[in-house]
Amino acid sequence: MTSPAAKQPFIRLEGVSKTYRFGGKEFLAVSDVTMDIEEGQLVALVGPSGCGKSTLLKVLAGLHNHDSGTVQIGNEVSPFTPGRDIGMVFQQALLLKWRTILDNILLPAEILGLPMAASRERARDLIEMVGIANFADAYPSQLSGGMQQRASIARSLVHDPKLILMDEPFGALDALTRERMNLELMRIWKESGKTILFVTHGIQEAVFLGSKVAVLTAGPARMAAHFDVNLPEPRTLSVKTSEQFGQYTKQIYALLGMD
Amino acid sequence: MPSFVRGHLYAVLAHVGFLVFWQLAVSIGKVPTYILPGPIDTFLALGEPSYNWLRHTWITALEIFGGYGIAVVVGVALAVLFVWIPALNAALMPLLITLNMVPKVAMAPLFIIWFSYGVFPNMLIAFTICFFPIVLTTYRGLVEVEPELLDLVKSLKGNRWQIFTKIQLPGSLPFLFSGMKVAAVLAVAGAVVGEFIASDSGLGYFLLVQQNALNTSAMMMALLLITGLGVLLYGTVAALEYVFVTRKGISP
Numbered sequence: 488m489t490s491p492a493a494k495q496p497f498i499r500l501e502g503v504s505k506t507y508r509f510g511g512k513e514f515l516a517v518s519d520v521t522m523d524i525e526e527g528q529l530v531a532l533v534g535p536s537g538c539g540k541s542t543l544l545k546v547l548a549g550l551h552n553h554d555s556g557t558v559q560i561g562n563e564v565s566p567f568t569p570g571r572d573i574g575m576v577f578q579q580a581l582l583l584k585w586r587t588i589l590d591n592i593l594l595p596a597e598i599l600g601l602p603m604a605a606s607r608e609r610a611r612d613l614i615e616m617v618g619i620a621n622f623a624d625a626y627p628s629q630l631s632g633g634m635q636q637r638a639s640i641a642r643s644l645v646h647d648p649k650l651i652l653m654d655e656p657f658g659a660l661d662a663l664t665r666e667r668m669n670l671e672l673m674r675i676w677k678e679s680g681k682t683i684l685f686v687t688h689g690i691q692e693a694v695f696l697g698s699k700v701a702v703l704t705a706g707p708a709r710m711a712a713h714f715d716v717n718l719p720e721p722r723t724l725s726v727k728t729s730e731q732f733g734q735y736t737k738q739i740y741a742l743l744g745m746d
Numbered sequence: 747m748p749s750f751v752r753g754h755l756y757a758v759l760a761h762v763g764f765l766v767f768w769q770l771a772v773s774i775g776k777v778p779t780y781i782l783p784g785p786i787d788t789f790l791a792l793g794e795p796s797y798n799w800l801r802h803t804w805i806t807a808l809e810i811f812g813g814y815g816i817a818v819v820v821g822v823a824l825a826v827l828f829v830w831i832p833a834l835n836a837a838l839m840p841l842l843i844t845l846n847m848v849p850k851v852a853m854a855p856l857f858i859i860w861f862s863y864g865v866f867p868n869m870l871i872a873f874t875i876c877f878f879p880i881v882l883t884t885y886r887g888l889v890e891v892e893p894e895l896l897d898l899v900k901s902l903k904g905n906r907w908q909i910f911t912k913i914q915l916p917g918s919l920p921f922l923f924s925g926m927k928v929a930a931v932l933a934v935a936g937a938v939v940g941e942f943i944a945s946d947s948g949l950g951y952f953l954l955v956q957q958n959a960l961n962t963s964a965m966m967m968a969l970l971l972i973t974g975l976g977v978l979l980y981g982t983v984a985a986l987e988y989v990f991v992t993r994k995g996i997s998p
Contacts, residue, residue: 548901570903577894585916585994597912598904626994646902 495562497526497682498547498650502556505542516542520556520710522701526565526649529676529683530713531697533690533739539708540686544652547684548573560650567649571599574643574651574681578658580635582627588638589614589623595646606645613641616678618671633664637671644679651683657692666724669695673722690743694718694735695727702742711742783963791967797952803971805948808865809937810975813872817929820873821880822922828881829888829914842881850875850936854943868940868948875936876929880922887921888914923987930983934976949975 505517517539524530532540545551546558549569561567574595582591589610596606614620617637619630627635636656643651656672657665669692676683676696687693693700694716701713716735718726726732740746765785771777772784779787792799828835854871861867891913899909941950949968956964 545897548897549903550897550900570901573901575898575901577898579892579894581892581895581898583913583916585919585991594912595902598899598902598908652901 495559496523497528497560497562497565497567498522498524499559500524500556501559503543503546503553503558504555505539505546505551505553507542516708517546517553518709520703522710522713524682524684524699526682527680528698529685529696530699530701531693532684532686532701532703533688533693534703534711535688535705535743537708538703538705540703541654542708543703544654544684544686547650548575548652565649571646572649574646574648576636576639576643576651576653576656578655580627580632580639582635582638582642584627587624587626588619588630591627591638592642592645594642599646601646609647610641610645613644614638616675617641631664632660633668636660636668640672640675644675644681649682651681653683653685655686655688658687665689665692670724672696690736690739691727693739694732695722700735700739702739704743714738780960780962783966787963788966788970791961791963794964797964799967799971802947802949802952802968803975805865806937806941806950806972807975809868809872809940809948810933810979812865813869813937814876814929814933814979816869816873817877817880817933818926821877821925821929822884824881825884825888825918828885829910835885839885842878846878851939854940857940858944863944863946865948868937868945871940872933872936875939876932879928879932880925883921883925883928884918887918890921891917920987920991923983923991926983927980927987930980931976933979934972938972 500520500522503517503520504515507514507516520539520543522530532543534540542551546553547560561572582588583594586594589607592610592613593603593606596603596610611620611623614623617640619634619637619641622630622634622638627638630638640656643653657668660668672685673696685693685696687696697716699713699715702711703709704711718729718731718735737746769784769786772782783791791797824838828839850871853874857867857871861870891909895913896909899913937948938950938953941948942954945951949972953965953968956962956968
């Protein structure tokens, strides 16, 4: 007999809603989001601008409070410490211009007060893993946009958090770099085994990356559906031309009312 | 030839070219020395021991660097206070902007009444004229932080002190240096105006004394020395900016 705790998912969202108030007016940013996420999943949140995907991310990051519903992160197997267990990646790399890449990657370790020698070691490994080992001592201005984003992914991993939140991390990159970064993220995710929430408005990107896809719609912002994506592994670019891939994207278009 | 050597070479050539043009214009145009001496006559004035160049230059340098130093310390301190205490910023920033409209040069006669004359009041004039740009630019640099960067630190439960020391303070440096460069020019003007209005030493005072004697060469030399002090100050700031900002690829 399994205990109920063992069945608890890593993240459970139940009827989560969030309303913003500006000058007496109310904006429903997120409503009735219900979803379970297992540890180690890469969940893509896809939807148009204004569908509340970023708001949902901020609620999970503990940056915003939600108005109703429950947000549970962590379970008995894998307890979650707010702050310590969150890694974030944004659309802009947001590297500190006056720090070298290595020192940028170490920022979360400094803020959390982790032992620096061990963190430095780890940062060096991560720089290698994201493929910019030669740029450890370079300044951000010397790196291309794609390489800066690799550095910011390494930064999100340096304190070994359990949950990585990514808010359109490749949205500012050119199309080819973006494809390459999708493959890289796939590899990094597999190597690190982290739970990743990935916000995007790229439908193809969502299907390609997601082990699970959640579709959010705007006006009013709500979650239309979420489903597991079962595509052949390992996912290479050729997966994108498969029939199954087409089915999934078609399904998302339909959910967004664009079919 | 490396590009930066070529860049500096052009700069040196332009300066030398200016002196040559000046000398030629005066010689060929037969301009009387009491109207405009050439650079040679001007530099010859340095040889006159009764002019006390060292003492006057020392006094003016003291006023410029002293006033400037106080302005940097007070200006940065105020900007930091404004960032930490928003109420103080809300109350005092508009007042500062109004006070900035007061022509500081016109306050010099009052300073003489309040502090008598000498090195200290002139230092104060240099200070009042050059500290506003430092406060304004530093404050802007401190508050200009990408909101998502704050989100990143907050998601790690970072505190305000960490945000200040790790992000705001280093991020404000390019702004601080641009303010300090503007202030360097103003500090020189402030010190000399102070000496014009009341003093018994300094290059500004010396300028006025030599004017009465129609000793134009000595006046021009004083002007060159004042300019030299300004260039020294500006160059020091620019060098610090290079070390702390430009070399690290942080665009100002």
